[in-house]
Amino acid sequence: xxxxxxxVVAAYGLAAVALAAYWRRLLRRxxxxxxxxxxxxxxxxxxxxxxxxxxxxxxxPRPPLQ
Amino acid sequence: xxxxFGWLAAIALAVGLVMAFGVAPREATQGxxxxxxxxxxxxxxxxxxxxxxxxxxxxxxLVTRSAGADRLAAASAEAGVIFTGITIASGSxxxxxxxxxxxxxxxxxxxxxILFVMYLGYLLLRAMIEDHERASRYAAVLGIVAAxxxxxxxxxxxxxxxxxxxxxxxxxxxxxxxxAILVALLVNFAAFTLLYAYFVSKRVALLRxxxxxxx
Numbered sequence: 408x409x410x411x412x413x414x415v416v417a418a419y420g421l422a423a424v425a426l427a428a429y430w431r432r433l434l435r436r437x438x439x440x441x442x443x444x445x446x447x448x449x450x451x452x453x454x455x456x457x458x459x460x461x462x463x464x465x466x467x468p469r470p471p472l473q
Numbered sequence: 474x475x476x477x478f479g480w481l482a483a484i485a486l487a488v489g490l491v492m493a494f495g496v497a498p499r500e501a502t503q504g505x506x507x508x509x510x511x512x513x514x515x516x517x518x519x520x521x522x523x524x525x526x527x528x529x530x531x532x533x534x535l536v537t538r539s540a541g542a543d544r545l546a547a548a549s550a551e552a553g554v555i556f557t558g559i560t561i562a563s564g565s566x567x568x569x570x571x572x573x574x575x576x577x578x579x580x581x582x583x584x585x586x587i588l589f590v591m592y593l594g595y596l597l598l599r600a601m602i603e604d605h606e607r608a609s610r611y612a613a614v615l616g617i618v619a620a621x622x623x624x625x626x627x628x629x630x631x632x633x634x635x636x637x638x639x640x641x642x643x644x645x646x647x648x649x650x651x652x653a654i655l656v657a658l659l660v661n662f663a664a665f666t667l668l669y670a671y672f673v674s675k676r677v678a679l680l681r682x683x684x685x686x687x688x
Contacts, residue, residue: 409504410504410505410506411505411506412505414506414570415506415508415509417566418513418563419509419512421559421562421563422512422516422559422562422563425555425558426555429551430672433672433675433676433679436679437675440683444682
């Protein structure tokens with residue numbers, strides 16, 4: 408039977424591309440999280456702004472149906 | 474730990490390639506195309522391992538509601554889908570010169586395709602539901618149910634008449650393959666397992682950091 412090296416290269420090449428793509432995705436996410444952390448330092452819960460300081464207004468109660 | 478797994482996996486993969494192409498002999502019947510086995514069989518082993526880890530971690534999550542178990546299940550499912558995809562692609566490429574077809578709907582190929590689609594669905598389910606706790610709970614149930622397909626995949630070649638060959642390594646009794654082929658295969662098993670460990674530990678760390686960033 409002939410050796411079919413083309414099929415061997417295709418199989419290993421495809422696997423290498425898939426694994427490298429997933430690895431790069433993990434590294435990219437790692438960098439994104441590092442950037443996010445340096446931009447916005449984590450604030451402890453006790454020092455965070457109180458809930459009442461939220462800019463969104465409190466919901467008003469709906470009037471009862473007549 | 475993650476970095477160590479990464480370096481160990483890189484070294485083991487390099488050794489595995491040398492074993493597959495330099496040490497293992499040319500197979501008498503199929504010729505050099507049989508060297509796809511050193512990629513195909515370790516990939517499916519890691520896929521089985523990944524989905525068993527998903528099922529175990531999902532069970533732990535349902536019992537304890539541990540966020541760590543949930544992250545482990547999610548990370549392992551991602552790796553499992555990657556390795557199942559590689560298994561299907563490499564098997565299809567190997568099938569063309571040896572069987573004369575890229576794909577056939579026999580029991581082994583179909584059950585692997587179902588496994589792949591179920592875990593793709595698992596990842597989609599996690600991504601689609603906004604309520605994190607609900608997404609984790611539903612995904613945990615699916616992760617356990619989908620793992621029931623693993624024995625079906627593995628034993629399909631024994632239970633039904635298939636084009637795929639029966640298992641030559643993970644089977645009752647001693648392996649029947651020559652020592653040089655067996656050693657090359659075992660080195661690649663170790664290499665792929667280390668790569669899986671690297672991917673999962675890296676992904677778990679990222680998921681933890683994502684959760685901290687959202688808190």
